Amino acid sequence: MPHPRPDFAAYAHAGLPGLVTTAHLLHGDPDDPGDLGNSREATELVRRTLVEVCARWRRIPRDDVDFYVRRLLVEEYLRGARTRRGKTVPHDASRAVSARQRAVLVLLHWEGLREAEIAQLLGCSTGAVRSHARRGLTVCGGDAERLRKRFAAAAAAPAEVAPFDTFDVPLDAVERRGRTLRRRRRGVVMAVWALLLGPAVVFGAGRFMGAGSTDGSDGGVAAATAQSPIRIVAPGERVDAVPGVQVWLTADGKHWSTPERPNQFLGPEGGKPGVSARPDHVRGGYFLSGLYHGLSADPARVEVTVADHRITGTVLTLAGSPGWGVWYAPTSLSLADLKSSFADGGPAVTVYDASGKVVVRGGGYA
Incomplete structure (x- = not known):
């Protein structure tokens, strides 16, 4: 069986700048959609996402990789947001952009995805995506064009495009963790299926x-x-x-x-x-x-x-x-x-x- 490294490595290197920028935009200040957010949290989000991508690499259709990577990134972000929800309280909860609303805004106004594509990615209806986008945009001032410009200005910050290893997610470590995760899942699932299928x-x-x-x-x-x-x-x-x-x-x-x-x-x-x-x-x-x-x-x-x-x-x-x-x-x-x-x-x-x-x-x- 061919080793997955060359294909995964090439994709990871080519896609890292965009992945890092999106991760920073997701972790920005809820009251400032153009803020790039906490560098450590964004870096950890990228690392976890790439480990998952590596672990699943063989089953990801090669003409649909971007969708799967975006979905894993957003799933990891929303999972982390649920964990943080009980630890921090917005100074004005009625004005805060929720994690799901922010994800929709970033995917819609930064990534340029259509509502139907975002619905597939989030596993919800297009109506729910439209509702999240409308409510989130209202909190952010109601001007979609201004929001896109703020995202673009934040993404243009020179510090956000850097060599792979400077983000503390070196490729070798990511792949080692991905292979370990694959083996662990294989053992668990094989045990379950041995019981189910005999x-x-x-x-x-x-x-x-x-x-x-x-x-x-x-x-x-x-x-x-x-x-x-x-x-x-x-x-x-x-x-x-x-x-x-x-x-x-x-x-x-x-x-x-x-x-x-x-x-x-x-x-x-x-x-x-x-x-x-x-x-x-x-x-x-x-x-x-x-x-x-x-x-x-x-x-x-x-x-x-x-x-x-x-x-x-x-x-x-x-x-x-x-x-x-x-x-x-x-x-x-x-x-x-x-x-x-x-x-x-x-x-x-x-x-x-x-x-x-x-x-x-x-x-x-x-």
């Missing part, structure tokens, strides 16, 4: 004998422009996904059967868009599938990143564009792939529309 997960081996592959070679990467095979099915129509697995849809959700576990069911969730993933043991291999829901546009491509593999999934949906459906990988998932993906929290699943725009991201194991 001996098949621990001792099973081999691959499916089914059709299809990522790109015609083992461990290959699917072409970024490859479209998913999409099949519109009637309610209850059985589809032989791979030998031994049948999948069918009804109005209430996804049904599937394997030799080990017949007649399984999963219904689409309401609310915000999402996409899930899960493995099923079949004939010494693992069948990977999931359910997408809450989409406003029909999917054109489902891309699944598992360990070092990038797979274009097959899509099943009912007629009438119900906004939900099923994806599945037409290839086997080996025991080695499964173990490797455990360390990263499961596969990363990205759903694109016909224009190539991301409509939902998700994954893990349901």
Whole structure:
């Protein structure tokens, strides 16, 4: 398996100045959105974010790295803000910009993201993003153009762009911590999944004998422009996904059967868009599938990143564009792939529309 360092190292060096500036803007004075904030807190935020990025690097889609890094940065910032909330009280709580409002303002008026992109990043609705932006901007004076200028002026401070090692987050230390974190998570998750899936997960081996592959070679990467095979099915129509697995849809959700576990069911969730993933043991291999829901546009491509593999999934949906459906990988998932993906929290699943725009991201194991 190729070592992740060269790819991660190049990204970390190239992206550090922007990451540091955003971290400083997030940690600024709540009454001064242009303030660059506490240097030590911002540096620690960058360090924690890069450790997480390194630990998850193999499962982050290479054409979507910026989104995942921003999401990790903001998640770490909001987590820290919740910890600090009980320790400090604003001098005027009615005028203070909340941590979530500040994150929205920085992403909207500094990073230049659209409201829909921020909603995906924060895991909330566009309406919630709009509300946070409006309330935060009101506290900051109500002038969006002035706020953007204050952010730009703060970011232009010469002290904020410096060599990597001056931020006390040397790359070697970040990668060592990232690898340690990966190994620790692998041990915990493997223990849990050994209990859930039984001996098949621990001792099973081999691959499916089914059709299809990522790109015609083992461990290959699917072409970024490859479209998913999409099949519109009637309610209850059985589809032989791979030998031994049948999948069918009804109005209430996804049904599937394997030799080990017949007649399984999963219904689409309401609310915000999402996409899930899960493995099923079949004939010494693992069948990977999931359910997408809450989409406003029909999917054109489902891309699944598992360990070092990038797979274009097959899509099943009912007629009438119900906004939900099923994806599945037409290839086997080996025991080695499964173990490797455990360390990263499961596969990363990205759903694109016909224009190539991301409509939902998700994954893990349901």
